[in-house]
Amino acid sequence: MQGNRPALCLVLFSGGLDSILACRILQEQGIRTTALRFITPFFGYDLKGREAVAEAEILEKYGIDMRVIDISEPYLAMLKRPPHGFGRYLNPCIDCKILMLRQAITMMPAFGADFLATGEVLGQRPMSQRRDAMDIIERDSGARGLLLRPLSALGLKPTRMEESGMVDRSRLLGITGRGRKEQIALASRYGIKDYPAPAGGCVLADRILSCRFRKLFKHFGDIPDINSLLLAQAGRHFILPDGSWLVLGRDEKENQRIEGLVGKNDIMLRPSGIPGPLGLLRGLKDYQSVETASRLLLRYSRARGREAAVRAICRDNGSSRILKVSSASARLTESLKLSC
Numbered sequence: 402m403q404g405n406r407p408a409l410c411l412v413l414f415s416g417g418l419d420s421i422l423a424c425r426i427l428q429e430q431g432i433r434t435t436a437l438r439f440i441t442p443f444f445g446y447d448l449k450g451r452e453a454v455a456e457a458e459i460l461e462k463y464g465i466d467m468r469v470i471d472i473s474e475p476y477l478a479m480l481k482r483p484p485h486g487f488g489r490y491l492n493p494c495i496d497c498k499i500l501m502l503r504q505a506i507t508m509m510p511a512f513g514a515d516f517l518a519t520g521e522v523l524g525q526r527p528m529s530q531r532r533d534a535m536d537i538i539e540r541d542s543g544a545r546g547l548l549l550r551p552l553s554a555l556g557l558k559p560t561r562m563e564e565s566g567m568v569d570r571s572r573l574l575g576i577t578g579r580g581r582k583e584q585i586a587l588a589s590r591y592g593i594k595d596y597p598a599p600a601g602g603c604v605l606a607d608r609i610l611s612c613r614f615r616k617l618f619k620h621f622g623d624i625p626d627i628n629s630l631l632l633a634q635a636g637r638h639f640i641l642p643d644g645s646w647l648v649l650g651r652d653e654k655e656n657q658r659i660e661g662l663v664g665k666n667d668i669m670l671r672p673s674g675i676p677g678p679l680g681l682l683r684g685l686k687d688y689q690s691v692e693t694a695s696r697l698l699l700r701y702s703r704a705r706g707r708e709a710a711v712r713a714i715c716r717d718n719g720s721s722r723i724l725k726v727s728s729a730s731a732r733l734t735e736s737l738k739l740s741c
């Protein structure tokens with residue numbers, strides 16, 4: 402209790418069970434929580450544009466007041482050169498957490514928050530949840546004296562919040578390691594049934610996608626814009642001889658996703674009169690690549706191995722053109738594929 406009001410905590414909220422439990426453990430002792438759901442093109446971006454709906458869903462489902470906050474801009478700047486390096490793939494976990502905590506610290510006055518919390522569990526993740534890494538995160542983010550980890554608090558030094566009596570340490574937990582048993586038992590005690598599976602959600606920690614990102618960053622000489630980062634996460638990818646980038650949907654869902662990302666300088670390709678993928682060609686320099694892209698598209702359509710028509714549509718001026726081409730050979734396809 403601060404004066405005559407209950408303490409308020411900003412909780413870094415991934416949407417996973419651990420962060421749900423962190424909120425509930427604090428709420429159980431009368432502490433008000435606001436969950437900060439940070440999003441970037443690499444995690445949580447499906448919430449972009451539907452923030453209010455997502456916030457209402459979490460409130461309804463778990464009784465948690467959540468705010469969706471887009472941190473793409475500082476995140477992309479950090480990703481260029483994360484001071485603590487990368488994990489197994491393109492995941493800069495230590496700097497990712499430092500960045501999120503820094504963001505949360507700047508929001509504390511606006512929310513009138515007394516402290517911060519995370520759902521981190523000591524020893525759960527190899528890069529960012531080792532004791533030394535957790536210490537570095539706390540130090541370099543400036544969260545020393547402000548940060549509580551309710552799930553593992555009993556295995557960590559008491560914080561200022563516990564020493565001052567703002568938080569009752571005896572009602573915190575000492576969970577460690579990669580097991581999920583204790584969290585699952587706790588979820589059932591709180592009556593939380595429907596929660597997301599652990600891990601997943603961050604494409605920077607995905608073997609194939611992180612490899613693709615690296616290749617595309619190298620090809621573009623930098624981290625591209627958000628639209629291109631989202632495009633990199635769908636379909637089959639090819640780099641054509643003029644340096645342009647072709648993406649082909651693998652199913653209807655991907656076709657729709659790719660279509661939603663077609664920009665005004667892109668060429669959209671569709672097989673004419675036969676089922677097949679939707680193609681998006683970006684960064685065209687030589688018109689010959691429209692033909693090559695059409696041939697590649699046919700290779701994944703019903704017209705594989707034969708000649709067929711492809712409609713090329715220019716989003717910029719709405720003009721379209723039909724090309725009659727033969728489907729690409731296996732050799733040509735493999736030589737242009739961005740494989741990981």
Ligand code: SF4
Binds near residue numbers: 492494605606
């Ligand atoms: S897995 Fe992704 S979201 Fe999670 S800490 Fe690492 S970089 Fe950040």
